[in-house]
Amino acid sequence: MNQVYPSFSDIEEAYQRIKPLINKTPVLTSGMINEIFSADIYFKCENFQKVGAFKFRGATNAVQLLSDTEARKGVTTHSSGNHAAALSLAARQRGIPAYIVMPDNAPEIKKIAVKGYGAKITFCEPTLEAREKTLEKVQNETGATFIHPYNNFNVISGQGTAALELLKEYPFLDIIIAPVGGGGLLSGTAISAKAMNHKIKVYAAEPLNADDAYRSFKQGVIIPSVNPKTIADGLLTSLGSITFQVIREKVDDIFTTKEESIIQAMKLIWERMKIIVEPSSAVPLAIIIENISLFKDKKIGIIISGGNVDLNHLPF
Amino acid sequence: MNQVYPSFSDIEEAYQRIKPLINKTPVLTSGMINEIFSADIYFKCENFQKVGAFKFRGATNAVQLLSDTEARKGVTTHSSGNHAAALSLAARQRGIPAYIVMPDNAPEIKKIAVKGYGAKITFCEPTLEAREKTLEKVQNETGATFIHPYNNFNVISGQGTAALELLKEYPFLDIIIAPVGGGGLLSGTAISAKAMNHKIKVYAAEPLNADDAYRSFKQGVIIPSVNPKTIADGLLTSLGSITFQVIREKVDDIFTTKEESIIQAMKLIWERMKIIVEPSSAVPLAIIIENISLFKDKKIGIIISGGNVDLNHLPF
Structure with a gap:
């Protein structure tokens, strides 16, 4: 086990x-x-x-542990906060894509930060349902690995x-x-x-x-x-x-x-x-x-x- | 020379x-x-x-270099800024008095900081003339050594x-x-x-x-x-x-x-x-x-x- x-x-x-x-x-x-x-x-x-x-520590560890096959397809998460930025930079450091699902009402400053790290943002309505549906769609389209912000x-x-x-x-x-x-x-x-x-x-x-x-x-x-x-x-x-x-x-x-x-x-x-x-x-x-x-x-x-x-x- | x-x-x-x-x-x-x-x-x-x-470096050096006889009478300066706080703490660390001449319109936060380090503040009007006269008076009364903020x-x-x-x-x-x-x-x-x-x-x-x-x-x-x-x-x-x-x-x-x-x-x-x-x-x-x-x-x-x-x- x-x-x-x-x-x-x-x-x-x-x-x-x-x-x-x-x-x-x-x-x-x-x-x-x-x-x-x-x-x-x-x-x-x-x-x-x-x-x-601190989020950069966990995101980096998760990204580094992907197999090359997984890595090629990138990583994805839903977050409007530090985990989104952390995962984006961790992905960039490995040279792989990051797909971030973010509510469209997220602060402008957070959107700019995540974009600055080269991630692709998909906006959704600020509800739990929209977020999960959008994330699923992104995963289906890209094959990216979902990196949960903490329960991982x-x-x-x-x-x-x-x-x-x-x-x-x-x-x-x-x-x-x-x-x-x-x-x-x-x-x-x-x-x-x-x-x-x-x-x-x-x-x-x-x-x-x-x-x-x-x-x-x-x-x-x-x-x-x-x-x-x-x-x-x-x-x-x-x-x-x-x-x-x-x-x-x-x-x-x-x-x-x-x-x-x-x-x-x-x-x-x-x-x-x-x-x-x-x-x-x-x-x-x-x-x-x-x-x-x-x-x-x-x-x-x-x-x-x-x-x-x-x-x-x-x-x- | x-x-x-x-x-x-x-x-x-x-x-x-x-x-x-x-x-x-x-x-x-x-x-x-x-x-x-x-x-x-x-x-x-x-x-x-x-x-x-950084002012604490210069103030500490000046205070430490006083002879015991000088030190006993304390130090004085005119300043409403970082030098006043620096000299006050440097004096406290040597266990000697500090007399600070400060314009009465100095920011409250600076007054509190200097008092917090245990210095005695003498307020004066915010003019060059009042400052110099007050400093001279403090020196005459206490025998404290004047530590200029920078030309020293x-x-x-x-x-x-x-x-x-x-x-x-x-x-x-x-x-x-x-x-x-x-x-x-x-x-x-x-x-x-x-x-x-x-x-x-x-x-x-x-x-x-x-x-x-x-x-x-x-x-x-x-x-x-x-x-x-x-x-x-x-x-x-x-x-x-x-x-x-x-x-x-x-x-x-x-x-x-x-x-x-x-x-x-x-x-x-x-x-x-x-x-x-x-x-x-x-x-x-x-x-x-x-x-x-x-x-x-x-x-x-x-x-x-x-x-x-x-x-x-x-x-x-």
């Missing part, structure tokens, strides 16, 4: 595979932020990853390499926190972290306004996200069957946080660390803001998921 | 002195920006320096350590560019660069709307800046006697740039590199935007001077 989800050695192999193709992102700290929270916080800066987000074995293996890099550099962390949307980053992080340090606590951070992962985790069954409204626009999706299983087995707890705390955390990171992070990336620091005593005196790793934000529409 | 300005060995000694007290800032590159300009650009990120600006031997030595770090890591640069306001950073950069690589070109970047250094350089005499209006608010000051001499002897050329190019360069750095830089830091990239053919195929180092910007008042 096949493994249901990646083991740590899958992640190690993914790392060797994608290492020459990705940026090794820096881990930054801020004396001022550590002082505020009486903790040592290590930020793994995937906002400096190619396409500005090879994508999860790739996402786990961010925590792998962080924990190689800082093996002594007490806690590691990742934001959770579909759960690809969180699953990969949990597999790496628990394999590399069995004492580490793995926490997920989620907006209260999109708390489907929290509720799924507590109730033991996937509860889909219904029209969530949060500034953390990378965390709107529901868990998948694979990511949910990893999360149930390896994540210690999920914390939710208010929108105001997310904005406060984002501003704190911008002002104090001088780096641009998207709202989703600020959710882990937001749960520290709301639970100061729990994190006091701890050594904490945070995965900064990305830095793609519309500079003309900032929340502060 | 004393040296008029620092030699490279003064900068090397400054580096050994301040090294344990400063951040070693990273050098970042962007594949996308290199593609746009067909050049290899290395950004030395002093926005990640303590207090968010030890400050220039400290500022030169940024280029020293950059060129140690990337010795093969063809060109190094620093922004010029009072000329402290530029002088230190030029001394280090010409000593470490006699073939390197040292260029200064200045807003056209505050082009006093350009005119001084071309005419061979210091022409003071009169009411300059530029978004690059760190570059409003005039050259000093010491910095002007270094610039005449060691800088190859000064380029000026329009406000639109500064804003365009700043946005490019924010969007592509995911780092927060202040407008003054974008001026070197702005001169590349305006002189693409001159910089084509070159390996260029840029000193990113700082990242202190009011997030509620962005120019884009």
Whole structure:
């Protein structure tokens, strides 16, 4: 029987595979932020990853693992966010086509980014039904391989390499926190972290306004996200069957946080660390803001998921 | 006779002195920006320096060089910008008082920063006369040593350590560019660069709307800046006697740039590199935007001077 989800050695192999193709992102700290929270916080800066987000790790791993026959026909996905850009660039790096299905109301800036990486965009109406139908049509016409944004074995293996890099550099962390949307980053992080340090606590951070992962985790069954409204626009999706299983087995707890705390955390990171992070990336620091005593005196790793934000529409 | 300005060995000694007290800032590159300009650009990120600006290097060197007797009485300066914050923190690190003279119309955010570092602020009217009179009064009352923001031997030595770090890591640069306001950073950069690589070109970047250094350089005499209006608010000051001499002897050329190019360069750095830089830091990239053919195929180092910007008042 096949493994249901990646083991740590899958992640190690993914790392060797994608290492020459990705940026090794820096881990930054801020004396001022550590002082505020009486903790040592290590930020793994995937906002400096190619396409500005961790998603490039998983997409690259999935694209590199295609057979030559599969690869020739290209890859496809539905996404209006970072996964679309990541898959497009990963495909370009292998010299194969990428077909992206995108709702026609996606932000102009995202369309330009994906086109810039040379992908072919097929627009559809912004409904789940239209999206799935359009994707099926594209697959039938092109024979391209569908790379799911998170509920995909090879994508999860790739996402786990961010925590792998962080924990190689800082093996002594007490806690590691990742934001959770579909759960690809969180699953990969949990597999790496628990394999590399069995004492580490793995926490997920989620907006209260999109708390489907929290509720799924507590109730033991996937509860889909219904029209969530949060500034953390990378965390709107529901868990998948694979990511949910990893999360149930390896994540210690999920914390939710208010929108105001997310904005406060984002501003704190911008002002104090001088780096641009998207709202989703600020959710882990937001749960520290709301639970100061729990994190006091701890050594904490945070995965900064990305830095793609519309500079003309900032929340502060 | 004393040296008029620092030699490279003064900068090397400054580096050994301040090294344990400063951040070693990273050098970042962007594949996308290199593609746009067909050049290899290395950004030395002093926005990640303590207090968010290169100014901390010079202030720390000056504070560390005080005798114990001098130090006990503290330091003083007039500044509403990064030098005020830098001197305040440098003084706190040595455990001595800092007295900052600041115009009463200085931005609230700057007042809070300086107070946060434990300095004592004396407000004055926003005129040159009031500033100098107030500074004199503070000096008389406290016996504090005046640390000029740029026309100071030890400050220039400290500022030169940024280029020293950059060129140690990337010795093969063809060109190094620093922004010029009072000329402290530029002088230190030029001394280090010409000593470490006699073939390197040292260029200064200045807003056209505050082009006093350009005119001084071309005419061979210091022409003071009169009411300059530029978004690059760190570059409003005039050259000093010491910095002007270094610039005449060691800088190859000064380029000026329009406000639109500064804003365009700043946005490019924010969007592509995911780092927060202040407008003054974008001026070197702005001169590349305006002189693409001159910089084509070159390996260029840029000193990113700082990242202190009011997030509620962005120019884009």
